[in-house]
Structure formats: structure tokens, C-alpha cells
Amino acid sequence: MSERPPTIYDVAKAAGVAASTVSRAFARPGRVNFATAERIRRVAAELGYRVSPLARGLSAGRTSMIGLGVADIGNPFYTEIIRGAQDAAAEAGYTLLVTDARESGAREREALERAVTTVDGLVLATSRMSDSAIRAIAKQRPVVVLNRAVTDVPSVLTDTADGMRRVVEHLAGLGHEGFTYVAGPEASWADGMRWRSLRELAPGSRRLGPYAPSVPGGGAAAADFLRAPSSAVVTYNDAMAIGLIRRLTVMGVRVPRDVSVVSFDNVEAAELVTPALTTVATPLRAMGRTAVVNVLAIANGAVPHTTEPMVLPSRLVVRASTARREKGGGRAVWEGPAPHAERRRNRTSPAWGTTNASGSSRRTADGSR
Amino acid sequence: MSERPPTIYDVAKAAGVAASTVSRAFARPGRVNFATAERIRRVAAELGYRVSPLARGLSAGRTSMIGLGVADIGNPFYTEIIRGAQDAAAEAGYTLLVTDARESGAREREALERAVTTVDGLVLATSRMSDSAIRAIAKQRPVVVLNRAVTDVPSVLTDTADGMRRVVEHLAGLGHEGFTYVAGPEASWADGMRWRSLRELAPGSRRLGPYAPSVPGGGAAAADFLRAPSSAVVTYNDAMAIGLIRRLTVMGVRVPRDVSVVSFDNVEAAELVTPALTTVATPLRAMGRTAVVNVLAIANGAVPHTTEPMVLPSRLVVRASTARREKGGGRAVWEGPAPHAERRRNRTSPAWGTTNASGSSRRTADGSR
DNA sequence: CAACATGTGGCAACCGCTTGCCGCTCCGGC
DNA sequence: GCCGGAGCGGCAAGCGGTTGCCACATGTTG
Numbered sequence: 080m081s082e083r084p085p086t087i088y089d090v091a092k093a094a095g096v097a098a099s100t101v102s103r104a105f106a107r108p109g110r111v112n113f114a115t116a117e118r119i120r121r122v123a124a125e126l127g128y129r130v131s132p133l134a135r136g137l138s139a140g141r142t143s144m145i146g147l148g149v150a151d152i153g154n155p156f157y158t159e160i161i162r163g164a165q166d167a168a169a170e171a172g173y174t175l176l177v178t179d180a181r182e183s184g185a186r187e188r189e190a191l192e193r194a195v196t197t198v199d200g201l202v203l204a205t206s207r208m209s210d211s212a213i214r215a216i217a218k219q220r221p222v223v224v225l226n227r228a229v230t231d232v233p234s235v236l237t238d239t240a241d242g243m244r245r246v247v248e249h250l251a252g253l254g255h256e257g258f259t260y261v262a263g264p265e266a267s268w269a270d271g272m273r274w275r276s277l278r279e280l281a282p283g284s285r286r287l288g289p290y291a292p293s294v295p296g297g298g299a300a301a302a303d304f305l306r307a308p309s310s311a312v313v314t315y316n317d318a319m320a321i322g323l324i325r326r327l328t329v330m331g332v333r334v335p336r337d338v339s340v341v342s343f344d345n346v347e348a349a350e351l352v353t354p355a356l357t358t359v360a361t362p363l364r365a366m367g368r369t370a371v372v373n374v375l376a377i378a379n380g381a382v383p384h385t386t387e388p389m390v391l392p393s394r395l396v397v398r399a400s401t402a403r404r405e406k407g408g409g410r411a412v413w414e415g416p417a418p419h420a421e422r423r424r425n426r427t428s429p430a431w432g433t434t435n436a437s438g439s440s441r442r443t444a445d446g447s448r
Numbered sequence: 449m450s451e452r453p454p455t456i457y458d459v460a461k462a463a464g465v466a467a468s469t470v471s472r473a474f475a476r477p478g479r480v481n482f483a484t485a486e487r488i489r490r491v492a493a494e495l496g497y498r499v500s501p502l503a504r505g506l507s508a509g510r511t512s513m514i515g516l517g518v519a520d521i522g523n524p525f526y527t528e529i530i531r532g533a534q535d536a537a538a539e540a541g542y543t544l545l546v547t548d549a550r551e552s553g554a555r556e557r558e559a560l561e562r563a564v565t566t567v568d569g570l571v572l573a574t575s576r577m578s579d580s581a582i583r584a585i586a587k588q589r590p591v592v593v594l595n596r597a598v599t600d601v602p603s604v605l606t607d608t609a610d611g612m613r614r615v616v617e618h619l620a621g622l623g624h625e626g627f628t629y630v631a632g633p634e635a636s637w638a639d640g641m642r643w644r645s646l647r648e649l650a651p652g653s654r655r656l657g658p659y660a661p662s663v664p665g666g667g668a669a670a671a672d673f674l675r676a677p678s679s680a681v682v683t684y685n686d687a688m689a690i691g692l693i694r695r696l697t698v699m700g701v702r703v704p705r706d707v708s709v710v711s712f713d714n715v716e717a718a719e720l721v722t723p724a725l726t727t728v729a730t731p732l733r734a735m736g737r738t739a740v741v742n743v744l745a746i747a748n749g750a751v752p753h754t755t756e757p758m759v760l761p762s763r764l765v766v767r768a769s770t771a772r773r774e775k776g777g778g779r780a781v782w783e784g785p786a787p788h789a790e791r792r793r794n795r796t797s798p799a800w801g802t803t804n805a806s807g808s809s810r811r812t813a814d815g816s817r
Numbered sequence: 818c819a820a821c822a823t824g825t826g827g828c829a830a831c832c833g834c835t836t837g838c839c840g841c842t843c844c845g846g847c
Numbered sequence: 848g849c850c851g852g853a854g855c856g857g858c859a860a861g862c863g864g865t866t867g868c869c870a871c872a873t874g875t876t877g
Binding site: 086087088098099101102103105106107130131133134135136137138139140 | 832834835836
């Protein structure tokens with residue numbers, strides 16, 4: 080629209096200097112005499128000049144953009160990662176280019192291939208690509224993968240074993256013993272880790288699935304679960320826990336009275352649903368940030384000392400979806416009203432602002448029943 | 449990392465043709481003899497050649513990227529918009545560049561200025577910038593604004609008046625009469641529209657706020673609301689409704705038994721919380737899609753016939769946060785001192801029921817998503 | 818058979834900015 | 848007075864494509 084935007088040549092002419100000087104005035108502070116630079120800046124502002132990232136990127140070889148590949152931009156799991164990445168990128172003067180694979184491996188490849196030449200570095204969150212495909216990309220640009228370990232590629236992940244240990248301890252402390260793991264996507268590296276950790280910590284555990292890592296997916300697990308129930312369930316992620324709990328509720332099984340449910344991730348909705356979810360908080364934001372910081376470091380010449388994964392700690396957020404196991408609960412818990420035993424739960428303070436509402440609201444609901 | 453990626457010149461040499469032919473083989477199907485093009489493509493594939501979007505953008509003047517500016521990429525309100533935009537962009541072979549203002553007007557300007565030269569068109573979702581700032585950008589690139597009307601700039605918005613009419617009819621049908629509007633951000637165009645519509649349709653309505661358009665923001669409104677309650681509340685958006693309901697519940701006011709709450713947007717969480725929200729479904733996805741389709745049309749030469757806003761229909765999704773108003777209630781459930789009792793009586797006598805059987809299950813499923 | 822349209826490929830001039838290299842000026846030191 | 852260096856600005860060659868224009872070979876047409 081309107082006339083063509085001004086270039087450094089227009090500015091140069093107006094300021095009576097060479098184009099190279101204008102370029103340097105913007106990109107190389109100190110290289111140009113201060114007064115000159117000042118004048119150039121003034122003239123540029125008057126003309127409404129802005130550098131063209133395209134041209135700059137083409138000639139300089141750096142674009143100040145870093146890419147973040149996610150499977151689904153709308154998935155709440157990623158939103159915190161995106162925020163963390165965004166923060167770190169912005170702080171470093173970089174623009175974050177989020178590419179959405181929309182749950183398709185093919186699309187992921189395509190989008191990434193398009194982006195790879197455009198960005199100075201790439202963060203891959205929960206990629207569906209093969210290790211070798213990732214390594215191929217890592218040959219062209221600095222890459223950091225999230226939530227997954229790929230040999231020879233730097234990665235940041237959370238301490239699954241530790242998180243699961245907390246889960247098991249928490250549940251055991253409430254009197255639960257046999258656990259059911261409701262699995263997410265088979266291709267998921269994290270899913271494998273979680274199940275493996277659980278089985279190691281609680282050898283008697285069983286596994287259901289895989290199911291889609293979504294609310295409906297969790298719902299689908301309900302019927303299977305009831306076929307061979309246990310007093311406590313661990314789900315792959317929060318969405319599945321929500322789906323499972325809803326479905327169970329419809330079927331007359333009360334959570335947490337009859338069944339305790341623990342999930343992973345601690346997405347925002349985990350606190351909003353009823354019952355609020357007891358969940359292992361994956362440090363999503365920190366992961367996004369860490370990944371970007373590192374990819375930037377590598378892009379700017381830092382040789383990664385090691386490709387050992389960076390492991391971030393996780394913590395258990397206890398809310399209302401877990402409770403002490405009812406005595407005499409040896410029988411199928413959903414078959415009738417559970418005994419109204421006194422129960423009490425120690426909860427850690429929720430990580431979110433606004434809260435105590437979840438706690439109180441739950442207590443209210445119970446009391447008025 | 450590794451050696452420099454191949455260019456058209458490398459491909460040209462390997463294929464024994466001129467660089468321009470290579471370029472055309474990729475960008476101008478049909479312009480080159482099929483056999484030649486085929487050979488070039490093969491050689492290119494062997495070499496692992498990919499076009500550089502940067503270089504292409506620089507010389508061709510088009511980048512096949514379109515920008516989408518949002519206030520907060522993690523806000524569920526935007527996720528559906530993003531998805532819709534993403535879909536439309538992908539279908540047209542464009543890449544979507546989402547820029548996140550992170551709730552800051554300054555950042556929005558900065559990010560947009562950086563992006564504007566990079567993209568072929570821009571969609572502004574709920575911008576915080578002034579009309580004139582938007583028009584300035586619209587002079588440089590095709591722009592479509594969402595959820596807001598800016599003279600001389602194409603826009604797509606939802607039929608607020610119609611949506612509000614449904615709300616009022618729904619509530620009236622349940623026996624409610626005096627409404628309270630819990631307002632969102634003052635700068636929000638949509639907020640103004642919603643309040644204005646409500647006041648026109650139900651002149652007796654009152655307005656509370658503004659509050660932050662978030663869960664805590666809605667919670668903050670609870671106390672104010674109880675100071676001069678009504679039997680039905682309309683909130684600016686879903687997040688506020690969730691916050692309000694939670695806070696009210698803590699204070700002993702039951703929703704929907706004591707107070708009915710209707711909100712706007714129908715974000716994903718609206719269905720997951722308890723009680724599930726009765727809400728006006730803003731066609732988020734369709735808006736994103738429509739905006740992109742139109743900005744693309746303009747970018748590709750279509751002269752907008754008119755800058756009349758494109759208005760998308762909205763619909764009311766009835767769930768569990770609204771219920772029939774109880775007759776003969778009348779006693780304030782919250783029992784605390786009600787400072788403005790006098791005024792309250794003059795308005796609408798709040799009738800908190802005591803015998804409502806309306807339960808937690810939602811009455812109407814909103815199957816489609 | 819001449820005149821001309823059509824299909825293909827090459828040449829070279831950009832697109833807007835960066836940067837290595839050069840040259841001029843000015844200064845201080847010997 | 849001469850020399851080396853620092854400071855500062857200009858020149859010009861790219862970066863990797865795109866595209867207007869031209870040239871040549873063939874096919875068509877009258």
C-alpha cells in the first residue's frame with residue numbers, strides 16, 4: 080500500500096552520507112562518530128525508516144529469530160513453554176517464530192524445513208520426528224529439544240523419576256498401593272519415561288492404553304479402568320485426568336473418594352476443574368526459557384560443553400483429586416456408597432495466585448453434601 | 449553448522465542450466481520445460497537444496513508469511529483464533545507468524561513494527577493500539593482487525609447485540625430481571641459493545657468494574673457484586689465468570705442456585721469447570737480464518753469492496769451456570785452485612801432460592817467444537 | 818516459403834543491507 | 848618534521864533469489 084518504504088539509501092542521501100554509514104549507524108554502535116550517528120538517526124526517524132529484517136538477514140546471515148516447534152499451538156501444555164521461550168527470546172532481542180505442526184508429522188517436517196533457514200536456532204518441543212531427522216536439522220542450525228533425549232543434541236527435560244517418586248510417596252502416604260497408569264501416545268518419549276519410572280517405583284502397577292492425550296482420550300480409559308480398578312490412578316497428563324474423572328463421575332465413581340487420580344504437567348486448567356487436580360508440575364515455563372537461552376548461547380558461539388540433557392526439577396502439587404484410601408476398600412469401590420470416613424489431606428500450597436479457592440470450595444462442597 | 453547450504457547456483461551448475469532457470473523451475477511452474485524442470489528438481493533434491501525464504505522475500509517482495517498479533521499467546525481466548533488463522537494460512541501456503549504483545553502496548557508496537565516489513569499481511573486480534581496507529585500500519589501492509597471496528601480498516605467482529613439478546617432472552621426466560629454486568633478492560637472495544645448492548649436490551653442493568661479479564665479479575669468482582677447483588681450476572685468473558693463463581697462459592701453463594709452467570713467467548717475451559725459455563729460462543733476459529741482469508745485476498749490484489757465490518761454470528765451455549773430464578777427466596781445467602789441494602793431493595797430483590805434442584809450436570813451439550 | 822506466434826532458456830539488473838578493505842584526517846611521539 | 852595509529856567514512860562486492868528482456872529453435876499459418 081502507499082509508496083515504497085525508505086531504505087538506507089534514502090536516509091543516506093537525506094543525511095548526506097554513504098549508505099554504509101547509515102547501516103553502521105544502526106548495526107554497529109561506536110563505529111560511527113556519535114554526532115553523525117545522531118543525525119542519521121534523526122533523519123531516519125523523520126523518514127520513517129526501519130531496517131528490513133529480510134535484507135539484514137540475507138546479508139548478515141543472522142535473522143534474530145529463533146524458532147519454536149510445537150505439536151499444537153492451542154494445547155495448554157505448550158502455552159507455558161511458549162511464554163517461557165518468548166520471555167527469553169525477547170530479553171535477548173530475538174523474535175520467536177512459533178511453528179505449529181498441528182499434530183501432523185508431515186506438517187512438522189514441512190514447517191520446520193521452511194523455517195530452518197530463516198532462524199538462528201531452533202527449539203523442538205515434543206517433536207514427532209525421528210531422532211535422525213532431528214539430528215539432520217541440528218546439523219544446519221543449533222537445536223535444543225524439549226522433553227526428550229536425542230543423542231548428540233542438547234536437550235532439556237524434567238526429572239521424571241523424581242516426580243514419579245513424589246507421586247508414589249504421596250499416594251502411599253494416603254494408603255494406596257496398587258496403581259494404574261493411563262498411558263498417553265506411544266510415540267511419546269515422556270510417556271515411556273513415566274511408565275518406566277512408575278513400574279520401577281511400584282512394581283505392582285498396571286498400564287492401560289495408549290489413549291489420546293486429551294480429555295476424550297482420558298474418558299475413553301474410564302471403562303477399561305473399571306474392568307480392573309485400583310484405588311489410585313496416574314495419568315499421562317492433566318487433560319486425560321480431567322476426561323477420566325468426568326467419565327468416572329458420570330458412571331458413579333467419585334473422585335477422590337473412591338479413586339485418587341494424579342496426573343502430570345499442571346496446566347492452567349488443572350486448578351480450575353472440580354476436583355482440582357493433584358498433579359506433577361512440569362516446569363513448563365522454565366523449560367521454554369532454558370531451551371531458548373541455550374540455543375542462543377550455541378548460536379552465538381558457545382560450544383555446548385556436553386550434550387548431557389539439562390534436567391529440571393519437578394514438584395508435586397497436591398490438590399483435591401487425591402484422598403486417603405478408604406478402609407475396607409478391598410471391594411470394588413464404585414459399587415456403592417463409600418463409607419463416610421473422616422479423611423484429611425495435607426496439601427502443599429498451590430502454585431497459583433488466586434487460590435485457596437480450590438481448597439475451600441472443595442471443602443464446602445463436601446460439607447454440604 | 450557444517451558447510452554452507454546449496455543455492456540455486458549450485459543446483460544450476462549441477463544441472464547444467466542457468467540459475468534463472470532453476471529459480472523458475474521452482475517458482476513458476478509451466479514456465480520451464482517439464483523435462484528440464486524435472487531434472488532440476490531431482491538434482492536439487494540430491495543436493496538438499498531449499499529455497500531461502502529470506503532471499504526470495506527480498507527480491508520478490510513477498511514472503512508468504514502473514515502476521516497475527518495477539519495480546520497474550522497463552523490466553524485461551526486466542527488459541528482458537530490462532531488455530532483458525534493457522535488453518536487458513538496453511539491452506540493458502542502461507543506461514544503464520546504469531547507475535548505476542550505480552551499484554552504490553554509498547555511491546556505490541558515494537559513487535560509489530562519489526563514484523564510489518566516481513567509479512568505480506570497482518571491480522572490484529574484485540575489490539576491495544578490506537579485507531580490511528582492501526583491505520584498507520586494499514587498503510588504499509590494489508591491489515592484486518594479482529595473484534596474491533598476501525599474506520600477505513602477491514603475488520604471482522606461478532607454480532608454482540610445479537611449474542612446479548614440471546615443472553616437476555618435466556619435469562620428472562622428463567623425468570624431473571626435485573627442484571628449485573630461485570631466489565632473487562634476499559635480499553636476493550638468488545639467490552640464497550642457488550643455493556644452497551646446489555647444496557648439497551650435491559651435498561652435496568654448495572655455495571656461493575658472494570659476488572660482484569662482474568663480468573664483473579666472475576667474473583668475481585670465478587671465482593672463488589674455482593675454489595676448490591678442481582679439474580680443474574682453477565683461477565684465480560686469466561687475467565688472472569690470462572691473467577692467470580694469460585695469466589696462466590698467460597699463466600700457461600702451457590703451458582704446457579706443463587707445466582708445465574710453468563711459469560712462470553714466459550715473458551716475450552718468453559719465446559720470443563722463446575723458448573724460448566726453458560727456462555728455466548730464467539731466464533732473464534734471462524735474469526736481467525738475469516739481474517740486471514742481476507743487479508744490474503746487484499747494482499748493478492750483484491751480491493752476490499754467496502755470496509756464495512758464483517759459480522760459473524762454468535763450463539764448461546766447453555767450449560768450449568770444458569771438456572772431458573774427461585775420464587776419467594778429473598779434472603780441474602782451470604783449473610784454478611786450488606787451495606788447497600790437499601791439501594792438493593794429499590795432495584796431488584798435478590799431471591800436466593802433454597803430448593804433448587806438444578807444440578808451439576810449440564811443441560812445442553814455443546815457437541816461441536 | 819516467408820512471416821510470425823510460441824515455447825524455453827540465459828543475461829543481468831536489481832531487492833536492501835552488511836562488511837572487508839581502503840583512504841583520508843588528525844594526533845601524539847620521537 | 849616524519850611516522851604510526853586511531854577514528855571515521857566511502858566503495859563495492861556480495862547474500863540468494865526474481866524477473867524483464869532478449870535470443871534462439873520450432874511449429875503455424877497464409
